[in-house]
């Protein structure tokens with residue numbers, strides 16, 4: 393069986409983490425594939441010994457799991473390799489928060505063995521896809537997001553106006569720094585920081601959340617995830633920013649954006665000991681009250 397390993401950064405402890413993972417995988421006769429740039433930085437790993445992949449086309453669809461080593465940012469990047477291949481992601485958290493990457497370094501052996509033995513569940517995560525009129529080639533290839541699509545002001549402190557339509561029906565024009573359209577997964581990311589609600593991962597909804605609206609009655613709105621959202625942006629500058637997770641580009645004000653649920657989802661491996669409810673308690677200190 394094939395297993396892919398992906399990491400974005402190389403740190404002091406990377407070597408140790410990767411060799412721990414590989415030792416277990418080899419013991420269980422897995423065929424290991426490592427992302428090329430990541431593998432080239434690993435001095436104790438011979439790239440000749442392992443096959444590598446350097447783009448999504450080179451990641452085989454028959455890969456049983458992709459093990460992501462890093463933080464949440466690394467998982468977001470891993471998604472750009474997996475796309476619609478249905479390869480489940482196991483996130484080892486060597487980063488800070490590790491909200492999506494739930495396996496802590498000290499538990500690598502325990503959880504990789506659980507993965508091998510099938511003691512896990514799959515959490516299906518909705519993604520958003522983005523299209524535009526006129527077509528913008530910067531948005532062509534990586535036009536999907538696990539967390540959110542956002543628009544925001546560019547090169548100005550002046551707010552932008554975001555005319556918003558749901559299934560072609562006018563909703564409102566937000567006057568704000570920007571607007572976030574978040575998936576349930578993204579509801580604990582940027583949207584949360586802008587006062588948005590937390591959605592449990594399997595909820596079939598999206599959140600539309602203005603960024604710092606200068607208005608007392610603009611609140612986050614939860615909508616069904618089969619809604620198509622149309623955005624028309626205007627402002628003092630000729631361009632605005634569009635982000636998809638950690639990726640960002642500029643588009644001009646004539647560009648109309650269409651955001652909708654992608655036709656594929658991402659599978660996150662979830663271990664019963666590290667489920668979503670425990671994660672929000674542990675990592676967001678959800679509901680913690682020092683008086684009790």
Ligand SMILES: NC(=O)c1ccc[n+]([C@@H]2O[C@H](COP(=O)([O-])OP(=O)(O)OC[C@H]3O[C@@H](n4cnc5c(N)ncnc54)[C@H](O)[C@@H]3O)[C@@H](O)[C@H]2O)c1
Pocket residue numbers: 463464465466468488489490491492539540577578579580581582583585636637638
């Ligand atoms: N003010 C904010 O809170 C803010 C601003 C911009 C982006 N972000 C988030 O950062 C993501 C991009 O990640 P990056 O690594 O490039 O940026 P980064 O380095 O600024 O890290 C962002 C932080 O958000 C956390 N995070 C990311 N996705 C999360 C999720 N689904 N649930 C809980 N926490 C999550 C990460 O653990 C990290 O601590 C975006 O998709 C967005 O959700 C947050």
Ligand SMILES: Nc1ncnc2c1ncn2[C@@H]1O[C@H](COP(=O)(O)OP(=O)(O)OP(=O)(O)O)[C@@H](O)[C@H]1O
Pocket residue numbers: 399400401402403404405406409461462463464465466467486487488489490491
């Ligand atoms: N391959 C790696 N090996 C060891 N440590 C890593 C590796 N990749 C990332 N890290 C650590 O994780 C940090 C954050 O990584 P990443 O950008 O993936 O996550 P993030 O989006 O900042 O989220 P988080 O808050 O979960 O760390 C890095 O600055 C580094 O300290």
